[in-house]
Amino acid sequence: MKLFFAIFITLISLQLSAQTISGIVTDSNNNPIECVNVYLEGTYDGASTIADGTFSFKTNAIRTQLLVASFISFETFTLSADVSTLNNLKIVLRDDVNALDTVVLSAGTFSAGDNSKISALTSLDVVTTASAIGDFVSALQTLPGTTTVSEDGRLFVRGGEAEETQIFIDGIRVFTPYTPTTNNAPTRGRYSPFLFDGITFSTGGYSAEYGQALSSVLLLNTINDPDQEKTDISIMSVGVAIGNTQKWERSAFSVNTSYINLAPYLAIYKDRNDWKKPFETFSGEAVYRYKTKKGRLKLYSAFDNSNFQLTQEDINIPEGVGFKLNNSNLYFNGSYTTKLENRWKLASGFSYTYAKNKINIDANAIDDTENSIHTKIKLHKSFSNRFKLNFGAEYFSTHFNEAFNNENISSLDYGFKNNITAAFTEADVIFSRKLALKAGFRAEYSALFKETNVSPRLSLAYKTGDKSQMSLAYGDFYQNPNSSILKFEQNLRAQQTQHYILNYQYNNDGKIFRAETYLKNYSNLIKYDTEFTSFDTNYNNTGSGYAKGLDLFYRDNSSIKNVDYWVSYSFLDTARDYRNFTNKAQPSFANKHNLSVVGKYFITDWKSQVGFSYAHASGRTYTNPNQSGFLNSKTKSFNNLSLNWAYLLSPQKILYFSVNNVLGFKNINGSQYANTPGANNNFARRALKPAADQFFFVGFFWTISENGTDNQLDNL
Amino acid sequence: MYKLALIIIMFLTSQVEAQTETQYETGMQKAFALWQDNKPEEAANLFERIANADNQNWLPSYYAAQVLIYDAFSKLQEPKAMELQLKRAQNFINDATTNSKDNAEVLVLQALLHTAYVASDGAKYGMTLAPKVARIYAQAYKLDPKNPRVVLKQAGWNKGSAEYFGQDIAPFCKEFDKALELFANFKPESKFHPNWGKEEAEAMVKSCKQ
Numbered sequence: 001m002k003l004f005f006a007i008f009i010t011l012i013s014l015q016l017s018a019q020t021i022s023g024i025v026t027d028s029n030n031n032p033i034e035c036v037n038v039y040l041e042g043t044y045d046g047a048s049t050i051a052d053g054t055f056s057f058k059t060n061a062i063r064t065q066l067l068v069a070s071f072i073s074f075e076t077f078t079l080s081a082d083v084s085t086l087n088n089l090k091i092v093l094r095d096d097v098n099a100l101d102t103v104v105l106s107a108g109t110f111s112a113g114d115n116s117k118i119s120a121l122t123s124l125d126v127v128t129t130a131s132a133i134g135d136f137v138s139a140l141q142t143l144p145g146t147t148t149v150s151e152d153g154r155l156f157v158r159g160g161e162a163e164e165t166q167i168f169i170d171g172i173r174v175f176t177p178y179t180p181t182t183n184n185a186p187t188r189g190r191y192s193p194f195l196f197d198g199i200t201f202s203t204g205g206y207s208a209e210y211g212q213a214l215s216s217v218l219l220l221n222t223i224n225d226p227d228q229e230k231t232d233i234s235i236m237s238v239g240v241a242i243g244n245t246q247k248w249e250r251s252a253f254s255v256n257t258s259y260i261n262l263a264p265y266l267a268i269y270k271d272r273n274d275w276k277k278p279f280e281t282f283s284g285e286a287v288y289r290y291k292t293k294k295g296r297l298k299l300y301s302a303f304d305n306s307n308f309q310l311t312q313e314d315i316n317i318p319e320g321v322g323f324k325l326n327n328s329n330l331y332f333n334g335s336y337t338t339k340l341e342n343r344w345k346l347a348s349g350f351s352y353t354y355a356k357n358k359i360n361i362d363a364n365a366i367d368d369t370e371n372s373i374h375t376k377i378k379l380h381k382s383f384s385n386r387f388k389l390n391f392g393a394e395y396f397s398t399h400f401n402e403a404f405n406n407e408n409i410s411s412l413d414y415g416f417k418n419n420i421t422a423a424f425t426e427a428d429v430i431f432s433r434k435l436a437l438k439a440g441f442r443a444e445y446s447a448l449f450k451e452t453n454v455s456p457r458l459s460l461a462y463k464t465g466d467k468s469q470m471s472l473a474y475g476d477f478y479q480n481p482n483s484s485i486l487k488f489e490q491n492l493r494a495q496q497t498q499h500y501i502l503n504y505q506y507n508n509d510g511k512i513f514r515a516e517t518y519l520k521n522y523s524n525l526i527k528y529d530t531e532f533t534s535f536d537t538n539y540n541n542t543g544s545g546y547a548k549g550l551d552l553f554y555r556d557n558s559s560i561k562n563v564d565y566w567v568s569y570s571f572l573d574t575a576r577d578y579r580n581f582t583n584k585a586q587p588s589f590a591n592k593h594n595l596s597v598v599g600k601y602f603i604t605d606w607k608s609q610v611g612f613s614y615a616h617a618s619g620r621t622y623t624n625p626n627q628s629g630f631l632n633s634k635t636k637s638f639n640n641l642s643l644n645w646a647y648l649l650s651p652q653k654i655l656y657f658s659v660n661n662v663l664g665f666k667n668i669n670g671s672q673y674a675n676t677p678g679a680n681n682n683f684a685r686r687a688l689k690p691a692a693d694q695f696f697f698v699g700f701f702w703t704i705s706e707n708g709t710d711n712q713l714d715n716l
Numbered sequence: 717m718y719k720l721a722l723i724i725i726m727f728l729t730s731q732v733e734a735q736t737e738t739q740y741e742t743g744m745q746k747a748f749a750l751w752q753d754n755k756p757e758e759a760a761n762l763f764e765r766i767a768n769a770d771n772q773n774w775l776p777s778y779y780a781a782q783v784l785i786y787d788a789f790s791k792l793q794e795p796k797a798m799e800l801q802l803k804r805a806q807n808f809i810n811d812a813t814t815n816s817k818d819n820a821e822v823l824v825l826q827a828l829l830h831t832a833y834v835a836s837d838g839a840k841y842g843m844t845l846a847p848k849v850a851r852i853y854a855q856a857y858k859l860d861p862k863n864p865r866v867v868l869k870q871a872g873w874n875k876g877s878a879e880y881f882g883q884d885i886a887p888f889c890k891e892f893d894k895a896l897e898l899f900a901n902f903k904p905e906s907k908f909h910p911n912w913g914k915e916e917a918e919a920m921v922k923s924c925k926q
Contacts, residue, residue, distance in 0.1 A: 037761035039768065044739045046765040048758045068768075072800045197844075227847040509795060557839070564839065602839065607881060651881055705847075 022056040023089025025049050025069055033071055033093060041066040041078075059083060069093065075385070095433040097385050104436075104461060106471050106505050106514075129598055130613040131642040133658055133697050136199065137178075137189040140218070141615075142596040144516070144551035144568040145203035148617035148638055149589050151669045151690055153186025154178055157203050158520060159547025159574030159590050160215030160497075163482050167218045168210070170298060170335040172349040173374040173396065179281065180306055180327045180357070182273060184669075185691040190304065190329070192256065195287065197223045203551070204499040204518055205473030208424040208440035208457040209378065212396065214479045214497045214522070222287065222298060226252050230705035234258075237698045238265055251290040258283050271692035274311040274320065281306035295338025295346075302331045315672050315686040324360040329353070345380040347392075368402040370483070390440070391425035400483045414535075416486045419447040426457070434463040446480060449493055453478045467508045473501040481526050489539040496524045510558025520547040525578035545576025545584070565599040585631040586621050588670060593618040607648040615640045622670045625683045639665040652703045660695040667693070740770060744908050747779065756787040760804075767811060774816035775908050778825065781808035785829050792836040805829055820860035821910045824869050827852040831873065849873060864898035865913045867891055872920065889924035896921055 025036045032053025039046025045059035059065075061083055069077040074093035079086075132139040137155055141148065147156040154162035167177040169191070178187040198221035210217045232243040239260035246253045263278040283304035290297040306327045311320040335349035353372040358365070378392030401415035426440025441456045455476035463469045478494040480486070498521045506513040525543025530536065555566035572592055577584040593616070600611040619634035627633065644658035661667075667690060674684040743766045751759035763780035770776060784805035791798040806829060812822045830849045833841040853870035860866055871891035878885050895917045904911040 035757040035761065037764055039765045042769055044743050044765060044769045046761075048761045070764075072804050228851050604880075648881065650883070651877060 018058040018060050019062075019083050019086075020056060020058055021045075021067070021083070021086040021089075022054070023087065023091055024053045025055065025071075025091045025093060026053055027074070027093055028095065033074070036069050036071040036093070038067070038069045038091075040083075041068050097430040097433055104469070106461060106469070106503055128600060128609060128611060128644070128646065130611040130644040130658060131598075131615065131640065131660060132613075133660070133695075134193060135188040136191075136193040136196070136220075138186070139193075140199075140201050142566070142568060142598050142613060143201065143203075144514075144553045144570045144594075144596075145216075146570070146594065147572065147590055148594055148615055149620075149669075150186060150617075150638060150640070150667065151184050151688065152589070153181070153188060155216065155218065156589050157216035158518065158549065159545075159572055159576075159587075160520075161587075161589065164213060164215035164479065164497075165218060166210070166213035166216075167220065169220045169300065169333050169351075170222055170349060171209070171219070171347060171378070172333050172335060172351040172376060173212075174331065174333075174351070175353040175370065175372040175374075175398070176329055176331070176355045179304070180325055181279075182308070182310060182323070182691060183312065184273070184688065190283075190331075191220070191302065192285070195222050195285075195300075196220045203516075204520070205457070205459055205475050205501045207438070208426045208442040208455070209390065209392065211422055211424075211442055211444055211455070211477070212420065212479050214477050214495060215520075222300060224289065224296060224298075225291075226254060226289075228705050230703055232256075233702045233704070235700045237696065238262060250292075251288065253286070253288050255286045256284065269692065269694075269696070272313075272689060273691050274313075275309070276311065276322075276324075277307065277309040279306065279308040292338065294340075295336065297336045298334065300331075300333040302329075304329050313686070315674050315684060322360065322362050324358075326358040328356045330355075343382040345382075347378045347380070348376065350375045363406055363408075365405040366402060367405075368400065368483075370398060370400050372396070372398040386430045388428040389425070390428075391423075393421075393423045395422075396420040398483075400487060402487055414487055416483075416490055417448065418480055418486060420480070421445045421447070436461045444478060444494075446494060448480070448486075448490055451493055453494055453496075468504070468506045471501075471503040471505070473499065473503075475499050484533055485526050485528075485539065488533055488535055488537060492526065492539060493524055493541045495522070495526065495541070495543075497522050510556065512553070512555045514551070514553040516551045518547075518549060518551075522546065522576060522578075525576065527578055528580055531580065543576065543578030543581075545574065545578060547572060547574035547590075549573055562602040562604065563599070564601075565597065568594075568596045570594040582630045588621045588631065591618045591620050609646045611644045613640075613642050620670060623673075624671070624685075625673050625677075633671070635668050635670060638667045638669075639663075640667070641665075652705070654701045656697070656699045656701065658697045660697075661693055664693055740766065744776070744779075747776075751779075751783055756783045759783050764808070767808070772815055774812040774819065774822070777808045777812040777815070778822060778910070781805045781812065781825050781829070784808070785825060785832060788829075788832045789835065792832070795836055798832065798836055802829055802832060818859055820856040820863045820866050823852050823856035823859070824863075824865050827856070827869065827873070846877070862898055864895045864902050864917065865910065867898055868895040868913050868917045868920070871895065872916075875920075885924070889921070892917055892920040892924060 025033050025038065027033055032051070034049055034051050034053065036049040036055070037046065038049065038055045040059055040061055043059060043061050043065070045057055045061060047055045047057040049055045063082060064080060065083050067079045067081065067086055069091050071093060073096050075096045077091055077093055129139040129142055131142070137153065140146065140155060145158050149156050152162060155165045156162050157165050167174045177190055179190050181187040200219040202217050204216065206217050226245045226247060228245070229247050230245050234241040239258060241256065241258035243254065243256035259282050261278065261280045266275060266278050281304055283302065285300070285302035288299045307325060309324040312323050314321050331351070331353050333349070333351045335347070337345065337347045339345055351374045353370065355370040357368050374394065374396050376392060376394035378390060381389045383389065396419065398418040399415070400418070401413070404412040422442060422444040424440060424442040426438060428436070428438050430436045438459045439457070441454060443452065443454045445452045455478060457475040459471060459473035461469055461471040475498070477497045477499065480494050481492060485492070500519045501516060502518070503514065503516040522545040524541045525545060526539060526541060527543040528537045528539045549570060549572040552569045553566065557564035570593070572590060574590050575584045575586050595616040596613065598611070598613040600609060602609050615638070617638040619637050621631040622633055622635065623631050624633040640661050641663050642658065642660045643662050644656070647655045649655055668687045669690065670688040672686045672688060677683050743762060747759050747762040747766065750762060760780045760783045763776045763783065767773070767776035767780060784801050788798050788801050788805070791801065809822060809826055809829065813819070816822060827849045830845045830852070834845050834849070850873070853866065853873060856863070856866045857870060871888045875885050875888040878888065899914040899917055902911070
């Protein structure tokens with residue numbers, strides 16, 4: 001009996017003999033942290049630190065316990081020890097490198113996503129920029145590093161040609177991203193912007209994951225989960241569109257179709273083209289998403305058919321050149337991502353492109369067919385928050401075939417197969433919240449050239465202050481020549497660039513300033529010796545060139561209420577000796593100065609967003625045969641002011657107006673000269689003007705959904 | 717002898733159980749007191765500790781999230797601090813959801829968390845989060861149409877967007893009346909189950925009548 005009482009009393013006293021746990025919590029600079037949550041795991045015992053970083057609490061727990069100290073934006077600290085030793089502790093919390101203010105590898109990259117850490121543009125901006133009229137490519141042209149080539153519409157980045165920029169959807173290559181157009185009207189991106197919720201635009205120095213792009217990559221991520229079931233109806237001055245989204249427990253399916261016909265618009269506002277059959281396009285796209293337990297499957301497919309016919313003006317052919325085009329394009333993209341055991345992640349994808357062009361130029365018929373595939377597999381391992389490794393392999397295959405028919409000669413049939421195998425690996429090391437490094441390399445084997453290229457990539461970022469950081473990037477990039485060369489000659493090599501980039505970024509609550517300077521060296525560019533490429537042309541890889549410049553960007557959406565604006569300026573100094581150039585010269589697609597200003601003002605009382613965008617581009621080069629020299633003259637500078645107005649009739653009905661080139665600047669893109677001199681030994685000149693100086697757009701967008709709050713503002 | 721041992725053991729274990737019961741109660745009460753004393757971070761920390769010790773219970777995580785979300789509305793002008801705090805709150809909502817699936821009360825908190833983002837920067841978050849908020853309220857209403865907080869908060873959200881678009885707010889005023897009725901008949905499952913919102917419903921009904 002006595003024994004039992006003894007045990008009983010010991011037990012009770014054990015239970016009641018509270019132990020005091022105490023200490024101080026600081027950051028790595030020895031500054032005390034207030035309100036850290038310190039407690040013993042699995043018990044009710046704990047406390048918050050007070051202003052001087054100290055804490056103290058009592059516990060009845062005995063023996064070995066796990067002490068936890070946690071605070072936002074720091075890594076959680078744990079210590080397993082006997083309770084009796086847990087006093088006068090000195091706990092130092094390490095910075096959590098996943099926190100918001102960690103340094104970002106920003107050299108060369110603009111992220112436009114709702115999830116990105118520093119976004120220069122959000123996805124909504126892409127579709128509410130006045131000059132863009134819903135085209136994401138056009139919106140990106142308001143960012144620094146791009147050159148305005150208004151009759152082309154594609155992305156020309158830092159002295160590079162348009163084909164040097166590659167576009168990827170969910171990490172998988174898009175081989176034919178642009179719609180066909182006449183030679184005096186800009187093209188548009190084939191894919192509607194509202195499919196994407198993240199856009200990363202890199203103007204240089206990008207990751208080893210991406211290859212076959214000399215200048216730039218544009219990465220588009222499709223939306224994972226649509227919010228709700230809905231039907232979208234759009235009635236526009238240029239056509240109609242209808243879309244529908246269905247949702248289930250784990251999956252969702254969306255379809256969109258559109259029909260665009262410029263005939264009614266052109267009947268009211270004639271342009272400079274002599275149309276036989278105005279531009280007409282039918283397109284449809286479908287997306288299916290399925291969520292597995294740990295991953296996601298996305299299937300995307302799009303089909304479109306476009307056609308038009310016109311007579312193009314030509315100074316050498318008084319009656320003009322008959323031009324007719326019919327383009328069919330099918331694109332399929334499938335991707336699967338999943339989490340594996342032990343912080344491994346797998347991403348894989350596949351794309352197939354079928355593109356067919358039937359082109360008639362006077363009596364010549366050209367039929368070309370491209371079949372391309374891209375397949376990729378990538379593994380990602382996160383060893384810790386501070387060290388991550390990526391590696392993967394991919395395969396590109398393009399089969400291109402062209403048939404040329406003319407009554408006077410026997411028909412010609414030619415083409416090429418361009419197959420490339422590549423492997424890449426890259427490591428992300430975050431040394432601290434202040435210093436981060438990404439390093440990797442990429443190896444590519446071209447079956448066509450029987451050639452292997454290895455390209456290193458490196459980027460480094462250092463935080464210079466609370467709100468500012470510097471980044472450096474270096475990389476080698478290879479790209480095979482395009483189909484206009486390869487269809488005639490395959491005994492060549494890949495073209496090459498080297499990028500050196502230095503970036504400074506300042507980011508203060510709604511105000512972003514970026515300055516980036518770069519140098520690009522081009523080598524192994526294709527040169528040839530005739531005016532137009534053909535079978536008789538001699539080709540080699542001896543071309544070279546450079547581009548260097550400074551890009552500035554400033555955005556402020558916080559200083560003035562409801563006003564958001566950004567300003568971009570690019571200075572470019574570039575020259576190259578390639579194609580049939582007689583000497584190193586500034587190519588006609590490049591100019592020295594580009595300025596872009598975009599502003600948006602939300603007028604709450606009017607339920608309206610009004611916006612403007614202004615672009616200024618200095619003159620582009622052309623060759624004037626009346627003077628000596630090559631690319632010896634410049635056009636006058638280009639100016640464009642566009643306005644837009646989105647009016648929300650109700651949460652689900654939007655009326656949208658936009659006018660391109662409100663002030664009616666008479667822009668000139670270049671000059672065409674007669675082949676033979678006329679009287680006075682002078683070559684006659686024709687100015688290359690845009691198809692239309694101005695463009696008007698009116699649209700009505702209506703969303704029908706169950707709960708009635710969604711609208712198509714993100715569709716404009 | 718054997719019987720005595722059993723009695724002692726039973727006494728001890730029951731005491732331990734009673735003690736944890738009171739520890740939970742005193743802990744929760746202390747956390748509510750801290751919240752009332754306008755010490756939201758300390759309150760959230762204490763709720764977090766209780767959630768940690770009582771890791772099958774959704775209530776402490778629910779309140780940890782609620783404290784942080786309410787406090788975030790006072791930090792709308794400091795986007796960084798607000799975002800950090802809401803990220804922490806989101807973790808608590810996730811924990812609460814793990815312990816109690818398809819819970820209309822937790823869904824209301826999730827909608828409020830998104831609402832804080834929308835309130836801080838409508839241009840940045842409105843287009844993506846507004847439809848989500850509406851969908852979450854619809855889901856909560858489907859799960860528990862008699863929950864007064866679901867009816868109140870859903871009506872509040874819809875009234876806000878109707879006012880913005882200059883539409884009639886009368887249908888939502890009716891919803892506030894309905895919420896008030898539901899509050900009158902509402903009995904929380906325990907003294908720590910959510911039981912807030914009646915005053916807000918009264919205020920809404922009043923403002924509708926003005």
